[in-house]
Amino acid sequence: MASFDAVNYSLRPSKAIQRQLVFEGIRKLHERLRLSDSVYVGLGSVWFTDFVLAHEILNINDMISMEVDDIGFARAKFNAPYATVQVRKGSSTDTLPELLADRYINKRPWVVWLDYDGGFDEGLMDDVKLIVENVPSNSTFLITFNAHEMNYGNAKERPERIRQLFGDTVPDNLSKKKCKTPRLRHTLAGFAVDFMKSVAATGRRKEAFVDTVQIVYQDGAPMVTVGGMLAAPETVNKIRDAAGNAGWRCRPERVIRAPHLTIREALALQAMLPSEDSLNRDNVQEAGFDLKVEQIEIYEEYYREYPKFAEVRT
Amino acid sequence: MSDITAKKAKASPTKEFFVNMITRDITLEDSILDLIDNSIDAAWQMAGSHAMTLGDDTDLSAFKITLTLSEDQFTISDNCGGMTLDNAVDHAFSFGRKASQEREEFSIGVYGIGMKRAVFKLGKNVRVRSQFRGDNGSPLSFAVPINVTDWLADERPSWDFDIVEDDVRSEYGVVIIVNELTWPAKTAFGNPAFVENLRRMIARDYSLHLGRGLKIEVGDEQIIGANLELAMSEDFSPMRISYEDKQDGESVSIEMLGGMAAPPPDSVEPDDRFDGDKRFGWYVACNGRIVMAADKSSIAGWGTKDWPQWHRQYAGFIGIVLFSASNTAALPLTTTKRSVDQSSDVYRSAQLKMRDLSKVWIAYTNQRKQALEEAKRKEAAARAVPISLVEVKPAIALPSLNVQRVERPANVHYSVPVQRMKRLARALGNINLTYREVGVRSFEYTYDDFVGDE
Ligand SMILES: Nc1ncnc2c1ncn2[C@@H]1O[C@H](COP(=O)(O)OP(=O)(O)OP(=O)(O)O)[C@@H](O)[C@H]1O
Ligand SMILES: [Mg+2]
Secondary structure, three states, rough: OOOHOOHHHOOOOHHHHHHHHHHHEEEEEEEEOOOOOOEEEOOOOOOOOHHHHHHHHHHOEEEEEEEEOHHHHHHHHHHOOOOOEEEEEHHHHHHHHHHHHOOOOOOOEEEEEEEEEOOOHHHHHHHHHHHHOOOOOEEEEEEEEEOOOHHHOOOHHHHHHHHHHHHHHOOOOOOOOOOOOOOOHHHHHHHHHHHHEEEEEEEEOOEOOOOOOOEEEEEOOOOEEEEEEEOOOHHHHHHHHHHHOOOOOOOOOOEOOOOOOHHHHHHHHHOOOOOOOOHHHHHHHHOOOOHHHHHHHHHHOOOOOOOHHHHHHH | OOHHOOOOOOOOOHHHHHHHHHHHOOOOOHHHHHHHHHHHHHHHHHHOOOOOOOOOOOOOOOEEEEEOOOEEEEEEEEOOOOOOOOHHHHHHHHOOOOOOOOOOOOOOOOOHHHOOOOOOOOOOOOEEEEEEOOOOOOEEEHHHHHEHHHHHOOOOOOOOOEEEEEEOOOOOOHHHHHHHOOOOHHHHHOOOOHHHHHHHHHHHOOOHHHHHHHEEEOOOEEOOOOOOEEEEOOOOOOOEEEEEEEEOOEEEEEEEEEEEOOOOOOOOOOOOOOOOEEEEEEEEEEEOEEEEEOOOOOOOOOOOOOOOOHHHHHEEEEEEEEOOOOOOOHOOOHHHOOOOOOOHHHHHHHHHHHHHHHHHHHHHHHHHHHHHHHHHHHHHHHHEEEHHHOEOOOOOEEEOOHHHHHHHOOOOOOOOHHHHHHHHHHHOOOOOOOOOHHHHHHHHHHHHOOOOOO
């Protein structure tokens, strides 16, 4: 199912939070490395939410969206949010090689985000190889995929399936437990990062893959976003420093599972923040409604990234 | 005119040339194994130095070797007794063993180059630390710091390294720390696939030591030795023999085993199975260290005189040869310990036996094509036994099969997008079915629907 047919696309608060975190993270790294004139490559669908953020937060003008579906392509062209957004007809696997060969963009840093709804599979694996081996120096590369168990066969088959997908980095004695909820999502995230690193190290390029992003979020199915930069040798340490300090928010330990709040609820909570002591259930009840502790904690942590309802245009 | 015969044409090598030469033909992995070999030699000596036969039950569980690999540093440390100061002064750091040097009993080390070559391969800033039990029973410590760049730049004739005092540690053993890693080491250690493959290699090449309790840790993960197993049943029994031989007058003991480790594949076309036939083929160990694993090449002998080339059809077979000698120089080792010396006499005579055994297996895999169901049934009934428990038997036994003429087959080959194939595999009950199995099952399914019983 293509994502433009998914219901309530704009009402996925966890996804929205995740996206904000990632773009803010990329902005910090771009500033630190003084990168400019970047190119954004993504799967804009008909919503182009990530393209809007790439333009607003990263100041990127040249943006390319890939769309394989006929109707999706017509709709995408109609919905392209800026004059500088180009929509290319074709699958990522067919389109990426053309883009990588395009002399107008292939010397500039890219931000590529392959944001899929489905599980990690052979198609994504090929795209990852292609990108990691060929994307210009100092590009950022992110993938998002579905981490629900059933995308990877049943419990018994899963370790072998995962070995097939991620290759040598997966130990021969991978346990079934690591391939089950709740650990599976972290297992997959870890192997996806390892896979990207090993593709970069095995190829002939001088850039190393430095991972910066590892986020699990959940609106419906658990989703994993991982990524990093193909760092020229002299930039490796700068990236590691920036992505290793306490203020770096693209590697949260816990799953981002944001509550679906009404506008009134969100505004009521927001009015209590920022606060020295963390919000608790009593505070919420005093305000006149109620939430689970985990929901309160997540909201407090991410209220600045929580979608504003005025933004439904995206 | 001056006296020409009093002059000498200088021939001593530059250090730089020498270092380039010795590090050239060895891989990073094999260099690391060289350092592990040294720790194991020290442990083996502590455990009494005797032949590493399959039946031997030396307990190595007191010994531990720990490796850490990061993009900035490599370390290996052991608690295997350490090297003595005398050894460091006279032998350990010289390039190549002196003829006078006593031969360690049943060791892996023999050439006197491994440690030096390994540290040069790894980095530019090296510190070898050792703590050993002094003559009076108390701990003594020293270190040999090597700044490779300075050492190379120093043109004076002396090649010696300084020895310095060092802090006392809690264990007797050697620690080697390498900083300022070479570019290949840096890249490899940042590559999770490299590290995982190194673990696999250690699990395989030291499986005989790990099976005797030795502990090896790579980056906080303890390595579990690979199990070499052969199948046994009424119909199947592996060969297991042992004999003595001589290499340049030195005695060498040989043990040889071989048989079915897993049923051969149904199809000879390479399929999508992840593991394929990686485990199968010939293994050779020298004083316990596996130096050749799962060989399917002419080094074992495949494709040489009177011995067919390896073919996927032969998968399922494993053969093992263990050579041991108190004088390691008599073993068919290469300097990198990653292969066997094919010119060795003991190896050449072993090869004849290896060939004969392989050929019996080859004949079986040919025959089973004509009695596939029966063969599969019998193969499935066999159970895996660790090689040390395989009974002594002068020849391999394989089932005799009721060979029937097969109907003429039609071979089918077609391509579909891999995602659809995987989806169908999942619907048929197992996402990991081989493409071939998916093909056969969909054929059977359709046949049943459209043709049914005749
Ligand atoms: N971990 C260790 N514990 C005790 N002694 C050691 C250790 N590592 C090295 N040595 C000493 O250093 C010597 C030199 O090691 P090196 O690996 O260079 O050569 P070798 O092991 O003798 O031969 P080869 O080149 O075949 O490995 C060893 O023979 C051993 O005496
Ligand atoms: Mg050695």
